[in-house]
Amino acid sequence: MINKKIFSILLLHLLAITTFGQSSDADFMSSIGKIYVVVAVIAAVFVGIVIFLVYLDRKLTKLEDQIKEHD
């Protein structure tokens, strides 16, 4: 449960950072030859992999609980 809380806080932070980067300052995204667009794309891929890990984590937790019940 603590894990879930930490994760949701992290996710909220991430959302706050990305929305700040995109909506409040369009000049920021187009500065230095639009390099921050590349940063945002890589960050999005990373978040996708993290979401995959969270799902897998939950599935394995469920399996562990089942094994515990079985024993």
Place this chain on the structure above:
Amino acid sequence: MMRSNWWKFLGVAIIMYTFIAGILVPLKPGIVAVSPSSTRTGETLEMEIQGYNSNFKRGEDSLRAWLKLDDQHALRAVQLKAIDDQNLQLTFQIPPYLPARERIKDMTLIVDNSIDGASFLPSAVFVTQDSIDPDMGTQVWRNEAIVDLNETAGITFPFRNILKETIRNTYFHVALWLSMVLIFIGSVVQSVKYLRTNNIEADLKALSLTRVGTIFGFLGLITGAIWAKNTWGAYWSWDVKQNMTAIALLIYCAYFVLRSSFEDQEKSARLGAVYNIFAFAALIPLIYVIPRLTDSLHPGAGGNPALGGEDLDNTMRMVFYPAVIGWTLFGLWMASLWYRADRLENQLLER
């Protein structure tokens, strides 16, 4: 989905290589903006040029510039003054007549020096003709042939004026799509295998591969939207490529809904396998055929070549194709983890 690990490390190592090479290799010097971008015949045109990654000051000795009308007609700058490495002042004498029939004619700007090599900006200047007389234009034209252009020193990625550094997204956004297709192909192979052998493990493999393929697809859609926001101006332009890929992904989402709506595992596996084959058969025309038939903002559509020309040169290929292999191996790793968890769950249920 074996126990040996070398391919996982290989995938990660290749992705690391694409991150390092894809970020560190600089862009080729290019021209970002010119002002003014229009003039009239017979005038002296004084232009301010803004360069990107350029070395106008350092390469001032070998600096040359032309305005190119067409293959036979080029005009050389009469005066060049480098203010700094990024800013350049050019002076052109536009002749009173142009050898062209159009009232407004666009000219390509070419700037060349020994460090940056040659940079091009198509349609940099629009010249309005006060009176049109192509024969007169041919007579008064003093042609300055564009010769001995320099090559850019070192390894660089192409400079595209609208893309700039975002051309590097090719290694993340485009590579994810291609590896998604490869992973879906693997999934179809496993589904066919299941239908032929009735081995439930093949179906579980197909399920995991489809999951990872769908994740990659959604990542491709999201990264594409971020890229589109900063090149086309909106996250979602209702472009045919965006719409068709969204439909294709929804078809794949229906696969998971379909599977989970059956209690009986064998029924769910059988219908899932058949549906998966049809979903793949729909995917290819949706994302690769239909966008090519109409106009689209996206490269690879409406006669606009993808994976070629200036969008992907040989330097970029050295990063792009490894990126596809790396992400495919990484996706297989992700799928194998999920498959092993699924198989454990099955074994627990049987106990």
